[in-house]
Amino acid sequence: xxxxxxxxxxxxxxxxxxxxxxxxxxxxxxxxxxxxxxxxxxxxxxxxxxxxxxxxxxxxxxxxxxxxxxxxxxxxxxxxxxxxxxxxxxxxxxxxxxxxxxxxxxxxxxxxxxxxxxxxxxxxxxxxxxxxxxxxxxxxxxxxxxxxxxxxxxxxxxxxxxxxxxxxxxxxxxxxxxxxxxxxxxxxxxxxxxxxxxxxxxxxxxxxxxxxxxxxxxxxxxxxxxxxxxxxxxxxxxxxxxxxxxxxxxxxxxxxxxxxxxxxxxxxxxxxxxxxxxxxxxxxxxxxxxxxxxxxxxxxxxxxxxxxxxxxxxxxxxxxxxxxxxxxxxxxxxxxxxxxxxxxxxxxxxxxxxxxxxxxxxxxxxxxxxxxxxxxxxxxxxxxxxxxxxxxxxxxxxxxxxxxxxxxxxxxxxxxxxxxxxxxxxxxxxxxxxxxxxxxxxxxxxxxxxxxxxxxxxxxxxxxxxxxxxxxxxxxxxxxxxxxxxxxxxxxxxxxxxxxxxxxxxxxxxxxxxxxxxxxxxxxxxxxxxxxxxxxxxxxxxxxxxxxxxxxxxxxxxxxxxxxxxxxxxxxxxxxxxxxxxxxxxxxxxxxxxxxxxxxxxxxxxxxxxxxxxxxxxxxxxxxxxxxxxxxxxxxxxxxxxxxxxxxxxxxxxxxxxxxxxxxxxxxxxxxxxxxxxxxxxxx
Amino acid sequence: xxxxxxxxxxxxxxxxxxxxxxxxxxxxxxxxxxxxxxxxxxxxxxxxxxxxxxxxxxxxxxxxxxxxxxxxxxxxxxxxxxxxxxxxxxxxxxxxxxxxxxxxxxxxxxxxxxxxxxxxxxxxxxxxxxxxxxxxxxxxxxxxxxxxxxxxxxxxxxxxxxxxxxxxxxxxxxxxxxxxxxxxxxxxxxxxxxxxxxxxxxxxxxxxxxxxxxxxxxxxxxxxxxxxxxxxxxxxxx
Numbered sequence: 025x026x027x028x029x030x031x032x033x034x035x036x037x038x039x040x041x042x043x044x045x046x047x048x049x050x051x052x053x054x055x056x057x058x059x060x061x062x063x064x065x066x067x068x069x070x071x072x073x074x075x076x077x078x079x080x081x082x083x084x085x086x087x088x089x090x091x092x093x094x095x096x097x098x099x100x101x102x103x104x105x106x107x108x109x110x111x112x113x114x115x116x117x118x119x120x121x122x123x124x125x126x127x128x129x130x131x132x133x134x135x136x137x138x139x140x141x142x143x144x145x146x147x148x149x150x151x152x153x154x155x156x157x158x159x160x161x162x163x164x165x166x167x168x169x170x171x172x173x174x175x176x177x178x179x180x181x182x183x184x185x186x187x188x189x190x191x192x193x194x195x196x197x198x199x200x201x202x203x204x205x206x207x208x209x210x211x212x213x214x215x216x217x218x219x220x221x222x223x224x225x226x227x228x229x230x231x232x233x234x235x236x237x238x239x240x241x242x243x244x245x246x247x248x249x250x251x252x253x254x255x256x257x258x259x260x261x262x263x264x265x266x267x268x269x270x271x272x273x274x275x276x277x278x279x280x281x282x283x284x285x286x287x288x289x290x291x292x293x294x295x296x297x298x299x300x301x302x303x304x305x306x307x308x309x310x311x312x313x314x315x316x317x318x319x320x321x322x323x324x325x326x327x328x329x330x331x332x333x334x335x336x337x338x339x340x341x342x343x344x345x346x347x348x349x350x351x352x353x354x355x356x357x358x359x360x361x362x363x364x365x366x367x368x369x370x371x372x373x374x375x376x377x378x379x380x381x382x383x384x385x386x387x388x389x390x391x392x393x394x395x396x397x398x399x400x401x402x403x404x405x406x407x408x409x410x411x412x413x414x415x416x417x418x419x420x421x422x423x424x425x426x427x428x429x430x431x432x433x434x435x436x437x438x439x440x441x442x443x444x445x446x447x448x449x450x451x452x453x454x455x456x457x458x459x460x461x462x463x464x465x466x467x468x469x470x471x472x473x474x475x476x477x478x479x480x481x482x483x484x485x486x487x488x489x490x491x492x493x494x495x496x497x498x499x500x501x502x503x504x505x506x507x508x509x510x511x512x513x514x515x516x517x518x519x520x521x522x523x524x525x526x527x528x529x530x531x532x533x534x535x536x537x538x539x540x541x542x543x544x545x546x547x548x549x550x551x552x553x554x555x556x557x558x559x560x561x562x563x564x565x566x567x568x569x570x571x572x573x574x575x576x577x578x579x580x581x582x583x584x585x586x587x588x589x590x591x592x593x594x595x596x597x598x599x600x601x602x603x604x605x606x607x608x609x610x611x612x613x614x615x616x617x618x619x620x621x622x623x624x625x626x627x628x629x630x631x632x633x634x635x636x637x638x639x640x641x642x643x644x645x646x647x648x649x650x651x652x653x654x655x656x657x658x659x660x661x662x663x664x665x666x667x668x669x670x671x672x673x674x675x676x677x678x679x680x681x682x683x684x685x686x687x688x689x690x691x692x693x694x695x696x697x698x699x700x701x702x703x704x705x706x707x708x
Numbered sequence: 709x710x711x712x713x714x715x716x717x718x719x720x721x722x723x724x725x726x727x728x729x730x731x732x733x734x735x736x737x738x739x740x741x742x743x744x745x746x747x748x749x750x751x752x753x754x755x756x757x758x759x760x761x762x763x764x765x766x767x768x769x770x771x772x773x774x775x776x777x778x779x780x781x782x783x784x785x786x787x788x789x790x791x792x793x794x795x796x797x798x799x800x801x802x803x804x805x806x807x808x809x810x811x812x813x814x815x816x817x818x819x820x821x822x823x824x825x826x827x828x829x830x831x832x833x834x835x836x837x838x839x840x841x842x843x844x845x846x847x848x849x850x851x852x853x854x855x856x857x858x859x860x861x862x863x864x865x866x867x868x869x870x871x872x873x874x875x876x877x878x879x880x881x882x883x884x885x886x887x888x889x890x891x892x893x894x895x896x897x898x899x900x901x902x903x904x905x906x907x908x909x910x911x912x913x914x915x916x917x918x919x920x921x922x923x924x925x926x927x928x929x930x931x932x933x934x935x936x937x938x939x940x941x942x943x944x945x946x
Contacts, residue, residue: 094901125927129901282895283888290904290907318929322913323916324914327915420915420931421915421916424917424918427933457893526933530930
């Protein structure tokens with residue numbers, strides 16, 4: 025019945041992709057679905073949901089890419105999503121992607137899938153890499169031993185993908201009902217039997233889940249699963265007995281149930297591997313290419329310089345290559361504005377109408393697109409580092425340092441991405457398994473100077489510090505980093521006392537990234553930025569235009585406009601920081617909506633283009649006030665898109681309010697310190 | 709034979725070691741336990757915390773570790789089992805004393821109460837031990853004279869099988885995982901990633917700042933912080 029429903033609902037076969045991280049799952053997903061995919065979120069949680077469609081022999085197939093996990097133990101949100109989807113949504117087929125080079129650990133997930141009674145087809149991926157390492161994996165043998173189809177594939181070259189789909193379609197027709205049974209040893213089996221018969225008596229559970237699978241999970245005390253189940257008497261009774269069962273088993277085996285289960289599963293797997301994997305003896309101890317790269321990249325003396333060099337290269341790549349492109353886009357939109365303006369004029373549009381189209385609409389779209397080059401390039405570089413396997417090494421190399429700051433090696437990646445845009449950076453914290461690590465990384469992430477703040481620096485540096493452009497901008501980036509470290513340590517010390525995280529992380533083999541997957545990766549992230557931030561930025565530019573031209577009859581962006589009134593109201597607060605003018609305050613207020621809007625707002629207020637803006641600011645501001653203003657822009661309240669991301673990822677309005685509050689106080693405090701100390705030193 | 713439930717083999721080893729070191733003193737220092745078992749102090753601390761939770765030892769903040777009455781009873785039982793098993797292996801089966809010692813160390817944790825009762829009966833019947841169950845001395849066991857003090861020179865546990873904590877291995881060294889004493893989420897993650905007893909592990913390297921470490925396990929590379937590796941005990945392969 026249920027299977028019928030799932031097929032009917034989507035009008036085709038529903039296939040879930042499951043596999044370890046680094047097993048080539050994303051590549052396979054891209055090969056299968058091409059451009060017919062969309063990214064969203066799983067209902068209720070923050071884990072990314074990718075779905076795609078494909079057609080085979082005229083038949084539609086819906087493909088759901090489950091999060092990459094090592095296990096279905098459901099310790100992390102990712103795992104819970106993957107497991108719940110398989111257990112509750114019952115896809116017709118689960119394609120389990122296995123890295124042929126690393127078969128034992130990959131099979132752990134397979135065993136769990138089979139124990140659940142899922143209808144599994146194995147894609148034995150990277151078979152070429154295994155061959156290059158002189159390792160032969162016998163697919164037919166594995167298929168016979170497990171009783172499920174096994175298809176050798178090389179997803180990066182699209183080898184075996186067609187055969188895989190054929191097997192999936194065939195498997196969807198004939199359902200496998202028997203769940204895999206691992207022998208957990210005499211005492212454990214006896215207890216399992218007792219639990220199973222109890223479950224079978226309370227038939228509500230029996231219908232939906234494989235009783236044996238449920239029994240094993242009950243014994244290992246998997247509370248996340250139990251929380252997801254309907255509250256019923258059988259379950260409650262079993263929960264009461266669970267502790268007793270576990271204690272008895274611990275005594276019988278001299279180890280806890282979790283260890284026994286993991287050990288037996290791996291025991292089963294190593295038996296499989298012995299039958300299936302043939303290694304050529306002579307190469308057993310030979311250094312692989314990956315090992316040789318690692319010897320250099322994680323070398324005691326070279327590791328850090330290489331890391332710094334790569335980060336520097338990434339920045340050069342992003343900004344040196346991106347800046348000329350930004351100029352092209354600016355030129356294009358200037359031309360569009362002029363052309364559109366004269367077109368409107370000749371059509372007899374009013375001055376207000378013309379201004380709305382040129383400054384509001386065209387200017388708005390331009391201010392979104394102007395970010396694209398830097399963001400595309402940054403995400404291209406990050407995707408390249410990730411797909412090549414270096415990102416894991418970066419976390420490995422940096423963990424000691426990050427750990428001493430109360431963070432995790434993996435926090436480094438989101439922090440780095442924060443230089444591009446805090447929105448995807450905050451999304452990238454999902455790789456952190458420990459909740460506290462993740463929360464701290466999210467909270468301090470907005471302190472990393474994102475690329476949207478750069479236009480503000482460029483404007484003020486152009487007006488006052490053109491001789492020291494690089495140095496001044498660098499000092500602001502450094503200030504952001506120092507503040508992030510300081511605040512992070514403060515939070516760790518006072519908010520999350522005594523919390524420990526762990527660093528049990530795979531260092532995947534180095535691989536040459538494929539251009540296709542790097543581009544898809546880059547595009548996914550960049551387009552999510554455009555969608556999330558773009559609409560807001562565009563809307564804000566329009567809103568500012570409206571506010572600066574209302575109430576009706578006021579001169580554009582004068583102190584009598586709504587914009588001016590808001591600015592005047594807030595201005596006194598910033599007097600101690602040296603920028604107590606209503607213009608500055610109005611710009612800051614609107615900067616909350618998106619940081620680079622500070623520039624746009626100032627432009628509208630002063631009623632000039634960017635070149636003219638530099639001159640006006642040079643005339644009306646002091647260098648010290650300008651620097652204090654830049655510090656404020658760097659630190660104060662994250663932009664709305666970032667606030668939205670924080671809310672989504674922390675799933676708490678409390679933490680979101682906290683992020684907004686602390687950064688506002690910090691920004692104001694630092695700006696005041698800069699201005700007051702600077703004045704004392706006679707820099708004013 | 710009443711047992712306190714939920715004491716794992718490693719906990720039993722700790723109890724035995726504490727009992728042995730306590731002899732004639734008020735308590736034992738963590739440092740001494742660590743030295744005796746040749747494992748990291750951090751790991752000992754963690755184990756002691758667990759024993760405290762189960763009411764088997766007492767310790768005022770950073771003071772000496774003292775066995776509670778229940779703890780002492782448990783430790784004595786394990787010791788008795790060890791002694792009887794060893795005696796049986798050497799004197800009845802004629803096993804080499806060194807091998808017998810090692811085997812007794814492992815068997816003492818898993819032998820069922822029933823087997824132990826039969827074995828005790830057998831030993832009494834054949835006059836190997838006193839009828840009240842106390843272990844008699846024999847020529848093979850020099851220095852045994854005085855009840856059950858110093859009946860062995862080394863801590864049973866971890867040391868008797870050349871055990872080291874994983875973080876103590878040098879780069880390039882290999883070992884077989886014997887026990888994972890980490891707790892909670894880390895433990896689960898390690899087990900899932902294949903850090904299970906019986907698995908071979910090779911130390912591949914140490915990160916530039918000296919932490920974390922990189923290992924090869926089940927044909928792939930895994931990194932662990934030193935503190936995490938300290939909770940994995942291995943038998944070093946020489």
